[in-house]
Amino acid sequence: MSLLSDLINLNLSETTEKVIAEYIWIGGSGLDMRSKARTLAGPVDDPSKLPKWNYDGSSTGQATGEDSEVILHPQAIFKDPFRRGNNILVMCDSYTPSGVPLPTNKRHAAAKIFSHPDVVAEEPWYGIEQEYTLLQKDIQWPLGWPVGGYPGSQGPYYCGNGADKAFGRDIVNAHYKACLYAGINISGINAEVMPGQWEFQVGPSVGISAGDEIWVARYLLERITEMAGVVLSLDPKPIKVDNPEQGDWNGAGAHANYSTKSMRNDGGYEVIKSAIAKLEKKHKEHIAAYGEGNERRLTGKHETADINTFLWGVANRGASVRVGRETEKAGKGYFEDRRPASNMDPYVVTSMIAETTILWKP
Structure with missing residues (x-):
């Protein structure tokens, strides 16, 4: 060896x-x-x-x-x-x-949108929060969970530490460093609410590069889990149970933080509100493109808005779109589209947000 x-x-x-x-x-x-x-x-x-x-x-x-x-x-x-x-x-x-x-080449259409002069002028920035679940290889059950059983209820796992709370940290840290080495603009990692579930964030990335970086970051994670003998899942709801005694488990998303030059400049809050109003008008179209199985995740529970309802608010993690307190206070900044599923295509989501908020004239 x-x-x-x-x-x-x-x-x-x-x-x-x-x-x-x-x-x-x-x-x-x-x-x-x-x-x-x-x-x-x-x-x-x-x-x-x-x-x-x-x-x-x-x-x-x-x-x-x-x-x-x-x-x-x-x-x-x-x-x-x-x-x-x-x-x-x-x-x-x-x-x-x-x-x-x-048909599976979503980058081609995204590149056309991101090369449009109006989009180029706005310099769209993205920060993607990619959640994922690590599964035990032979039984396809979350890492750290008892075989055929369930761990203690959610609460201690989010950003948790300890052998009984954090499962797969070596994989996560290896992936973090691999992304930095590769030149991916990975900005952080954390353990998520469901045990065996983690998140990495990529950004701020401009335009088409956000999609490239997320896809290559996923590739690196797939390779690292391969070496570790663990399975990567991007299912938006990997554990769904009907019996309350079996627990109540969070899904997995890929929240898209977004801003344009106009949003980042003075007076940007009004631009943000106008963009959110456009997103509301195209809610169904965006939901249809935001990942397979997302209806299992967007239930109105577990920090999500119901899939059929568009809701936005300041500091509201149960909304479709969240605006941060700092953005509200500064009167400029960014917003977070919380609807995309963990298995979304980043080329589709990023370009669709840009097209709706910059190019679409309702």
């Missing part, structure tokens, strides 16, 4: 200029992440200088066997915390050979 570890951690830069690029893309479910590696002649720091590549779309649910080739377009580069050195991770999106974006 010592030799295997030595080979895994081998510093290639001491013997060759060649580097390994891990191409990452989104599979046919719209949530599964796929990747494969190729050798480059030397270091590359511009995605436009990377070669396009292809893969077998019939094996990812994105093409038929008779016409299976799908083309990867490199879009963003990150440092590789696993191979290190000059090796890189490459976030890609997927196209047919004729250049048509696949």
Whole structure:
């Protein structure tokens, strides 16, 4: 095992200029992440200088066997915390050979919105709070939970410490450092309300980069849980019970904190309220795009608003949209859309918020 570890951690830069690029893309479910590696002649720091590549779309649910080739377009580069050195991770999106974006390619449409002159002028900032659950591999049950049973009720686990309260911290801390190494603008982590559930925050990130960073952060977490023998779940309601004696468990979201230049400037609070009014008018459209199974999470309980009701308020964590006390006091700042589920597509959510609040003229 010592030799295997030595080979895994081998510093290639001491013997060759060649580097390994891990191409990452989104599979046919719209949530599964796929990747494969190729050798480059030397270091590359511009995605436009990377070669396009292809893969077998019939094996990812994105093409038929008779016409299976799908083309990867490199879009963003990150440092590789696993191979290190000059090796890189490459976030890609997927196209047919004729250049048509696949239905699962949500980045293409998002990039159009974020490149619109009106959106560029507003410099949209995002801070995404990605919640997730760690599951025991063989039984698909939350980490730290007794097999076939339930832990003590919620309360001591949120930001908790101790062997009976925090489960999976080594994974969480490894992921934190891996994101920082990769160049992802991860801004924090914490244990969540349900035991075995955690959160990381990415941002502030501008425009399309928010989606790129969340997807690569998810990829890193998937790889780290793979090494740890633990399963990552982005299900918005991983534990749903009907018997009160079995507990009352929080769901998992991906709250989107958002601001534009106009919101951050003096008088921004009025811009924020106007943007929230637009979000209310398009509540159904946003809910439909905010993640599968979100109706199991948005029940009006566990710090959520009912899925059929749009509600906003200052410092109200039971609202669809929350405005912070500091924003209200300063008269400018940001707001938090609390509706997105943990399994949302960040390209869809971020671009949709920008389109509704900046481009849409009701």
